[in-house]
Amino acid sequence: xxxxxxxDSQVPVFxxxxxxxxxxxxxSVSVYLFWYVQYPNQGLQLLLKYLSGSxxxxxxxxxxxxxxKSQTSFHLRKPSVHISDxxxxxxxxxxxxNEKLTFGTGTRLTIIP
Amino acid sequence: xAGVTQSPTHLIKTRGQQVTxxxxxxxxxxxxxxxxxxxxxxxxxIFQYYEKEERGRGNFPDRFSARQFxxxxxxxxxxxxxxxxxxxxxxxxSLAGGQAYEQYFGPGTRLTxx
Numbered sequence: 001x002x003x004x005x006x007x008d009s010q011v012p013v014f015x016x017x018x019x020x021x022x023x024x025x026x027x028s029v030s031v032y033l034f035w036y037v038q039y040p041n042q043g044l045q046l047l048l049k050y051l052s053g054s055x056x057x058x059x060x061x062x063x064x065x066x067x068x069k070s071q072t073s074f075h076l077r078k079p080s081v082h083i084s085d086x087x088x089x090x091x092x093x094x095x096x097x098n099e100k101l102t103f104g105t106g107t108r109l110t111i112i113p
Numbered sequence: 114x115a116g117v118t119q120s121p122t123h124l125i126k127t128r129g130q131q132v133t134x135x136x137x138x139x140x141x142x143x144x145x146x147x148x149x150x151x152x153x154x155x156x157x158x159i160f161q162y163y164e165k166e167e168r169g170r171g172n173f174p175d176r177f178s179a180r181q182f183x184x185x186x187x188x189x190x191x192x193x194x195x196x197x198x199x200x201x202x203x204x205x206x207s208l209a210g211g212q213a214y215e216q217y218f219g220p221g222t223r224l225t226x227x
Contacts (some may be wrong), residue, residue, distance in 0.1 A: 002153075036218075043117075043203055044156070044218040061153065078142060090155050099146060100169050103155030 002027040002093045006104035013081050014112045021076040021094030021107045031095040033074040035065055038088045038106075047089075050074065061085070086111050115139070117206050117219035125225045126194050134189045134222045138206030144168075145187040146216065147179055151199040163209070164185055177226075199226045 005024045014017045025031060032051050036044040048059025055067040065076045074091060088108050092101040126132050128175040135204045138145050144163040148156035161169040162181035181187045184207075191198055201223050 014199065044205075045221045046215055046217075079200065092155075098160055099144060100158045100171070101146075101156070101205075102150075102158070105153075106157050 001031075002031060002102045003093055004091050004093050004102055004104035006091055006107050006109050009105065010108045010110065011026050011113055012110045016080050016081060018079050018108045019077065019081050019085075019109065021089050021091075021109065023074045023076065023104060024089070025074065025093045026094050027093060031093050033057065033065075033067060033077050034092040034094070035063070035074070035100065036090045036092060036103075038090065040087075044090065047076070060074075073077075081109070081111050083111050083113065085109060116165075117204055117217050119202075119219040119222050121222060121224075122220070123223045125227060128194055128196060130194050131190065131192045131196060132224060133189075134202050134224070135171070136187045136204030136206075136219060138185050138187070138204075139217055141186050142206035142208055142217070144207045144209060145181055146204065146205045146207075147189045149173075149198075149201040150203055150221070152200070153209070156203055159189070190202055194226045196226050199223065199224060212220050 003026045021110045034049045035047040048057050050057050050067045058064045063078050088106045090106045121133045146161040147159040150156040158171040160179040165181045176192045179189045201221040203221045204219045207216045
């Protein structure tokens with residue numbers, strides 16, 4: 001079984017400042033890792049994914065994440081945030097050859113003008 | 114191309130009633146998954162269907178059931194509704210089942226049980 005921990009439920013950041021949203025996972029098998037964004041009253045949109053290969057993955061909207069197997073982490077980063085990045089961010093994991101996604105509890109990113 | 118569509122957008126039901134939620138996947142996608150997102154939490158996996166067969170089931174009671182049709186659309190049924198079933202129900206589709214292909218989510222159906 002897999003699990004995901006997002007320690008920060010809320011992260012306030014000033015506009016144009018960098019941000020890191022933390023994600024740790026646990027799994028007994030090889031995993032695939034994902035970050036999704038959810039804007040108010042909308043569904044989920046995939047930001048980026050790690051399946052294999054390079055541990056630094058780049059996604060949409062200027063976001064990137066680094067897979068660290070030894071620390072079982074997949075933190076999301078952006079060098080300069082904008083008001084439009086205000087949303088809920090979910091880290092998710094799947095593995096063992098199935099598509100079931102296990103999500104974290106989410107991090108609400110609030111951009112301060 | 115149209116994304117994943119879900120209907121209805123919102124609905125309100127009374128405890129004990131039954132509800133059916135519908136999902137149309139992206140054209141060409143054969144796998145559909147359902148998730149429940151309670152307010153303030155991450156989505157929880159309910160079912161996955163691929164080629165009309167159930168491929169996975171989450172930790173939900175038997176009141177929850179689903180099916181997939183020959184055109185790959187899907188329905189989620191919930192019987193004997195409880196207040197705790199109030200949530201956003203998300204449908205996701207992908208090209209194939211059994212591998213970590215990218216899943217595309219619909220806008221969800223917000224169910225309120227009173």
